Amino acid sequence: MASTETMTINMGPQHPSTHGVLRLVLELDGEKIEKITPHIGYLHRGVEKLSEHRSYHQTLPLTDRLDYLAPMSNNLGYVLAVEKLLGIEVPERAQTVRVIMAELTRLKSHLVWLACHALDIGAMTVFIYAFREREMIMSLYEKISGARMTSNYFRVGGLSQDVYANFEKDVREIVDTFPGHFDTYEGLLTKNTIWLNRTIGNGVISAEDAIDYGITGPALRGSGVDWDLRRDNPYSGYDKYDFKVPVGEKCDTFDRYKVRLVEMREAVKIIKQALDSLKPGPVLADAPQVCYPPKDAVYNSIEGLIHHFKIASEGFPVPEGEVYQSVEAPKGELGFYLVSDGSTKPYRMRIRPPSFVNLGAIEKMCKGTMIADLVAVIGTLDIVLGEIDR
Amino acid sequence: MTDMAENNRAVIKLKEQFAASILDVKEFRGEVTVTVKKEDVVAVCGFLKSALAYNFLTDVTAVDYLGQEPRFMVVYNLYSIPNKDRIRVKAPVTEGDCSIDSLTTLWNSANWLEREVFDLFGIIFKGHPDLRRILMTDDWVGHPLRKDYPLQGPGREPYKGRLS
Numbered sequence: 001m002a003s004t005e006t007m008t009i010n011m012g013p014q015h016p017s018t019h020g021v022l023r024l025v026l027e028l029d030g031e032k033i034e035k036i037t038p039h040i041g042y043l044h045r046g047v048e049k050l051s052e053h054r055s056y057h058q059t060l061p062l063t064d065r066l067d068y069l070a071p072m073s074n075n076l077g078y079v080l081a082v083e084k085l086l087g088i089e090v091p092e093r094a095q096t097v098r099v100i101m102a103e104l105t106r107l108k109s110h111l112v113w114l115a116c117h118a119l120d121i122g123a124m125t126v127f128i129y130a131f132r133e134r135e136m137i138m139s140l141y142e143k144i145s146g147a148r149m150t151s152n153y154f155r156v157g158g159l160s161q162d163v164y165a166n167f168e169k170d171v172r173e174i175v176d177t178f179p180g181h182f183d184t185y186e187g188l189l190t191k192n193t194i195w196l197n198r199t200i201g202n203g204v205i206s207a208e209d210a211i212d213y214g215i216t217g218p219a220l221r222g223s224g225v226d227w228d229l230r231r232d233n234p235y236s237g238y239d240k241y242d243f244k245v246p247v248g249e250k251c252d253t254f255d256r257y258k259v260r261l262v263e264m265r266e267a268v269k270i271i272k273q274a275l276d277s278l279k280p281g282p283v284l285a286d287a288p289q290v291c292y293p294p295k296d297a298v299y300n301s302i303e304g305l306i307h308h309f310k311i312a313s314e315g316f317p318v319p320e321g322e323v324y325q326s327v328e329a330p331k332g333e334l335g336f337y338l339v340s341d342g343s344t345k346p347y348r349m350r351i352r353p354p355s356f357v358n359l360g361a362i363e364k365m366c367k368g369t370m371i372a373d374l375v376a377v378i379g380t381l382d383i384v385l386g387e388i389d390r
Numbered sequence: 391m392t393d394m395a396e397n398n399r400a401v402i403k404l405k406e407q408f409a410a411s412i413l414d415v416k417e418f419r420g421e422v423t424v425t426v427k428k429e430d431v432v433a434v435c436g437f438l439k440s441a442l443a444y445n446f447l448t449d450v451t452a453v454d455y456l457g458q459e460p461r462f463m464v465v466y467n468l469y470s471i472p473n474k475d476r477i478r479v480k481a482p483v484t485e486g487d488c489s490i491d492s493l494t495t496l497w498n499s500a501n502w503l504e505r506e507v508f509d510l511f512g513i514i515f516k517g518h519p520d521l522r523r524i525l526m527t528d529d530w531v532g533h534p535l536r537k538d539y540p541l542q543g544p545g546r547e548p549y550k551g552r553l554s
Contacts, residue, residue, distance in 0.1 A: 040524065040525065041523075041524065041525040041526060041527065044525045044526070046534065046541075048510075048535060049534060049535055049539075049541060050541070052541075053541055053553075054553060058553060084419050085419070087419065209498075211445060211446055211471065212497055212498050212499070213497075213498045213499050214446070214447060214448075214497065214498070214499025214503075225471065227471050232474045233474060233476075321418040321419065322418065322423070322478075323418070323419055323421060324421065324448075324449070324467050324476065324478065326448070333448065335448060335449060335467070337449065337451060337465065337467065339453050347453070348453045348454075350449070350451040350465075352448060352449040352451075352467075356502065356506075357499050357502065357503065359502075360498070360499060360501060360502040361498075364498075389525060390525075
């Protein structure tokens with residue numbers, strides 16, 4: 001009687017399919033996975049500890065680099081948390097522009113998800129097409145904030161500057177052309193036999209298990225749980241827009257794929273509604289303690305200069321207390337738990353990363369399946385190591 | 391403002407059941423925080439999960455109040471998916487007895503979240519199935535997010551340049 005042993009294989013931190021520096025130690029029985037041990041921490045940069053030594057405005061660029069594929073979502077979550085601590089109201093124009101940029105960020109992140117998920121499973125054309133679309137959003141990012149990826153565009157109290165002159169034209173171009181592109185992706189994948197064979201029945205996790213394992217975002221909605229923070233705990237004026245929240249039924253990879261595609265279409269709808277409702281007005285809150293004065297005051301008056309200098313050099317004091325504010329990032333529920341001790345630096349900034357908690361469920365989703373299915377599950381969970389490791 | 395916290399239905403029910411364990415109830419910016427004794431954390435969270443529909447564990451984290459006694463505060467953020475409502479449960483942990491019961495029996499998401507708190511703060515979770523470091527390397531010495539751990543890491547000079 002032959003005795004069998006499991007083979008331990010390392011799917012190392014450098015691997016084209018792990019979407020970052022993720023190390024998975026797999027124990028295999030033939031090709032079937034018996035046990036997965038994820039090792040993370042290769043991208044740990046100590047963002048939470050760094051934020052304790054920087055003022056609230058200086059911490060803002062650190063949040064860009066968490067989920068680097070959806071930087072404005074992270075900015076939005078952090079800025080909303082600080083505004084909640086301070087108790088300041090953001091003007092309506094700033095809220096509308098924030099919603100437009102947050103939904104463009106969702107499109108950006110979901111395009112990368114689609115591209116890399118399809119690429120891992122083998123459909124390379126989708127990768128090239130999705131990145132071509134993404135270029136339109138990246139160049140809009142560059143025009144509005146100065147950087148293609150790490151935008152640092154929002155400020156506590158509103159936006160750093162108003163939108164540029166051709167903003168509406170560029171966003172309308174995106175809104176008008178993208179649904180056609182989504183039809184292309186669906187035409188390439190949704191009825192494709194190989195795609196259906198690879199994704200149907202793959203990575204199944206029931207709704208109760210998904211809630212138990214803390215999964216949030218499209219991965220949870222693919223399992224049939226109807227929960228979206230934009231609709232249920234609205235922030236930044238999301239309650240004014242009408243959008244559908246897609247929910248899957250069969251809890252597998254194919255349903256998560258369909259959920260994210262519908263989310264992309266709904267994001268375009270939200271952008272259109274927000275753009276139609278964009279009214280002129282101030283983009284920074286009326287909170288002189290916190291917000292910079294306008295540039296002509298800084299350059300032409302001594303009070304403006306002193307005001308700017310005080311805020312830039314030592315920051316602004318925040319009342320003592322603690323808040324938890326979460327946003328519906330493209331990957332799930334991104335939460336910021338800020339503890340303040342009354343000074344100008346956060347006493348503790350905790351980032352609740354959706355990908356970190358989602359990745360904890362990977363063994364539950366993949367045990368007993370093959371390595372190829374594991375690759376599909378990593379793609380469908382849509383993890384970003386910048387967020388997991390911080 | 392505290393009467394809004396007192397009127398919160400979860401707090402009322404908690405006070406009926408666990409009057410002896412509750413140390414403090416606070417409300418700030420619309421969020422309710424209940425501080426309980428660390429021995430009763432599993433019972434309180436289990437009650438919130440089963441009887442009050444707070445079925446989602448959003449986050450487990452800790453704060454280091456160096457200089458105060460107790461030094462650490464373990465913070466649990468709970469969310470109720472059917473009621474779309476949040477509540478925060480905090481439990482003080484002293485430096486001398488740096489341990490607390492694990493919530494992995496209630497939620498599997500606590501597994502990785504508590505491993506991270508152990509890794510970065512050094513708080514031991516009793517009953518955790520697999521308590522080892524998660525973000526730092528396995529042979530790391532020290533707990534980086536503690537306030538007395540240097541920002542630049544062990545064995546280095548602090549950064550002496552400008553921040554802005």
